[in-house]
Amino acid sequence: MSCIDRKASTSVPYGTSSESPCLSIESIVFQKRLSSRWIRNQRKHSNRSEQEESEELIEDQPKQAQEQKNDQDQWPTPTPSINELPVNLSLPSRMRLKFDKFYINPLNKFYYTWLSLFAFCYLYNLIFLIARSAFWLLEEREYGFVWQIVDYFIVDMVYLIDIVLKFLTGYLEDGLPCPNKPKIAKRYVQTIAFKIDLLSLVPTDLIYLLIRPEYRIKRILAALRLNRLLKISRYLEFLNLTETETKYPTAFRLSNLILNILITMHWNACIYFTISSVKGFGSDSWVYPSLTLEDLEHNQTQVQNNNILFTDDLDSQYIYCFWWSVQTLTTIAEVPEPTNSYQEMFMSILLMIGVVILAITIGSAADMVENANRQSLDLQQKCDFAKLFLKQHKIYGELEARIKNYLDYLWIAKNVDLDEVLNVLPNNLRKEIAMNVHMDTLKRVHVFQDCEPGLLEELVTKLKLQIYSPGDYVCRKGDVGHEMYFIKTGALQVVSPDGSQVYATLGSGAAFGEISILDIPGNKNGNKRTANIRSVGFSDVFQLSKKDLWEALSEYPVAKKNLIERGKALLRKDKLLDEEIAEKIERRQKPLDEQIELFQKEKVQQLSKKLDIFFNSYNEFLRECKANLFNIEKHFDKK
């Protein structure tokens, strides 16, 4: 008989069954907010009539949506101000508070924004310094002075401010934020990064002034600034952080790989052009060619430079060099034969780099594809998965930031066994995720609306989402029940065994499947399903196992009673409840002192009944005696 069609359904587990040992302040505030909602909710629903109660089964979705909207209107969710937070904050909250006051928190948004600005400047240096050193036409353009303005007033300023900010950027000491400014400064000064930061800011441009004016070529100025590229570690830090921040890590990695390859090719093109200019354009078949006489006739923009007749414009120069660079580095086309041993050496190195680039590109691309498919192998994959999860379930704002912070921390620490993805998050965060994702649905479940608020928090981490396709049977009459269900979205029908008759339609927020798992006293069907439930279209249904439900209900007797009463009402309606047995079993299930009290009450009732009967018959007897006596007296009086 049992033919629950589970093949088409997908199981997505969320949350955890374990209790959170300590909740962060955010979660405490969240729970408080939740409790107050529930108190209001209880008041709101306490006036509901019996009839409304029985109408629960046939759900009216638009009405529900309206109710939900009203709820949202009624209860805006304010975020607690920092002053409201008590002393026993969670570590991340404390860190944020302490850092925010006087220091830059490496986990907050400002730090990342600053890193982005720095990375932008670094990329500018990486691309344009070498290009300006090689292609002098770039430096000697009409608005060539703009380069110097950007160099000195923007890029160098950013480099300088970055050093200042590093003196204010906090770090964790023994897992706690270090509040000691001199200590932070001392620590930074002692690092190699500090020396590199200083070296990268040495004004090597001043050497230009030492060159005799007649030998001063502007492109040397750009070449002298190449020490700005020493600060690569900061740029890499930005890339690492972006990788953990972004919602599309795979796309980011791919674009970063492409950018790196392009930059390598760009540098190669610049070096090729520099070598060609030193060797003399067109001096052999390998170097950058000079123009033919025919070309010269057509070209008006001739520039005399270093006694070499050179006639191409900047675009043609760069495009040819880049094309040459792509050819050599990708080794996919024929490249000009080197004509001397220096060129052979250069070409050998280039070809080797080309092979490495090719291997890295193919390897990385394969890795990325593999990573995207196997999300559970290492931290990187797990972080990706966690982010995907946040995005899919629209978890934004503070909770999202906290989870990302946590993942960032893991990323920095890099010493964690990354076997479990969301399991990597602490219980309270997982619980909050589950609440964030499932709470709305649970709050709409009518059977729980008058229950203790804590029950939902207990249940929320134990739900598993099942997706049913149109026509799928969630359960069939006669099957043994192992779990109950809450409808998240979609509609399900209570149908006759052959599916031809529809008895009721259950909509979003309805619960079902509780009868067979609650051991309802007097249930003639025992632990077997009492109805067939079929999905109308696609339905998202939360599944709660019998064990988890019983564990939760053990702490919440009111909810248990509600569920049992609801089940009994359905059983009574279907004539599947044996009232006598139900009463007997219920009595037996009561605690001993209650049973004794009940027994005593019953005995007293029985005795008082007997006493009543006795007194009644005694009174009757007395009345008869009196009547007889009266008659006898009357008789004797007459005589």
Ligand SMILES: Nc1nc2c(ncn2[C@@H]2O[C@@H]3COP(=O)(O)O[C@H]3[C@H]2O)c(=O)[nH]1
């Ligand atoms: N018996 C019965 N069950 C119903 C009805 N409407 C919804 N249900 C649900 O259908 C479920 C089928 O599995 P269970 O018997 O465990 O619990 C049942 C009820 O929760 C109804 O009218 N009668």
